[in-house]
Amino acid sequence: MPFNAPIVGIDLGGTNIQIGVVSPERQILGRAKLKTKADQGYDTVLDRITSGITDACAEAKLTLADIAAIGIGAPGPIDPNTGVVLEAVNLRWTNAPLAADLGKRLGKPVVVDNDVNVAVYGENVMGAGDGSRFLLGVWLGTGVGGGLILDGKLYYGHFLTAGEIGHTTLLPGSPPGSTSLEHNCARSAVADRIARLIRANRPSIVTTLTDGSLDSIKSKVIAAAYEANDELVREVVDDVCERVGVAVASAVTLLSLERIVLGGGLSEAMGKPFVKKIAQSVKRHAFPARCRDVDVVGSALEDNAGVFGAALLASERT
């Protein structure tokens, strides 16, 4: 449908649900953010999405009757044609017919796609993707996710699981379970590595910034220490940038990509120096030489990429 009435975009995560009412002018008119409570089961999550939509509409001074459609980005592989969530480990769902069930409840068309695909689509239509026809989005957060746009369209592949760059092998021959990009470069992996070095008596400003509680160092702390030129954090983060660059360069070499968008909590907190370091590594490793013209940029929509992307996809597909 043409985007000429408000659409609700939803970023459904294992921990939080983010909801936004998006206007045809691409403004967020109203929002809601609530806990997912996936442990209470599928119906509870549907209840929470429904009440969150009501809240976001109220903030936008609208009712559900004003909403043209609903778009959702959900974790795991999804069949984009049916809106069935095939397997979402952190929601404990298998073959959940989310689009159909929510559509019945709300009496609205509902479109569901993978969360990273949705964010990458949002970036490509109105953010840092700049309408590229050959784009890989890499989302570095708690885990490492990815989404592909090939020949101008979201790409799914045969098993509908495409884009999982976080699970490509980065260090073959390493101990089992430690070979993937995600295992080496997710926020949690970076935090663990910094904590381990500090516990081995390396000095770092992170000790002060966290009051010595090193169990789950946040992206913002890592970013602050990097900006303060902390030697230990520089060493770890620069190595992570090099590794992310190696994995991304292999994707550029295989797919002859035009543009890479880096998003997710770690990348957003770290900002431009992080993106620049990764870009340098990508350009060092991409083949052949003409592929080194690939653009490597940071997310423009940041935390709103999922909400915007979901609304835009719903408009596109209904």
Add this chain to the structure above:
Amino acid sequence: MPFNAPIVGIDLGGTNIQIGVVSPERQILGRAKLKTKADQGYDTVLDRITSGITDACAEAKLTLADIAAIGIGAPGPIDPNTGVVLEAVNLRWTNAPLAADLGKRLGKPVVVDNDVNVAVYGENVMGAGDGSRFLLGVWLGTGVGGGLILDGKLYYGHFLTAGEIGHTTLLPGSPPGSTSLEHNCARSAVADRIARLIRANRPSIVTTLTDGSLDSIKSKVIAAAYEANDELVREVVDDVCERVGVAVASAVTLLSLERIVLGGGLSEAMGKPFVKKIAQSVKRHAFPARCRDVDVVGSALEDNAGVFGAALLASERT
């Protein structure tokens, strides 16, 4: 055009040119094989292709007037819309308008595409690809090449260089120039590794099979030693299979591929045990679990994949 008259398919390599006249029934009616002599310049290569076509037609008891079109697989990135060879290092060509120049000489439509793309297309239409919509062909020979079929079509990417799995990084952190799949797993790399171990006094049947001349061990020798259960060759080849599997699994994980076809001189000489070992490695490393249903098979057209694929592409595109 419909494939209802003979088409010439050409596999243009840095060393040899292989030419076949392919009938609508997909039989090779006549052949020619000649040296490329790329060192003598572009026009010499065109002369040789032209005379080779005449020879192959004569063997088929046809003349050029009977030929509907000509298809060529050439090395390096190629613009499939114009038939310009953008960069072929082993032919010493840059931006060579091969389709236009040969078309003018012969008065026939000429279609040019990358050599591995052409072979992979041939396998997919009438060989081991079995019409898959999401397929990666990996050609292991002197080098390691690749070609992708995504959503049922040959895939080129933004810079028209896609498929270069041989140049994806397999061992990050290794010395410069030694990190790629090709550097580790091409026939020449395997041969060098075997030679190095023998020179370090490891016993191997290869010493006998080559009369001690270890400078460029052929695929057939490696295959014979493997089949004879030679311990050294088993060790090297099994390690190569594991590494190829790791690189291919990363492609499967990123692209959610349905099928992998393994071709090229090394794979063809080694045969089924080689393909099986690589398949096991791919399935061990692919993510998520549903991707482990990917089929990994050996080339069915073997040395004729390029000739058939070029003829089929010419029929498809003229």
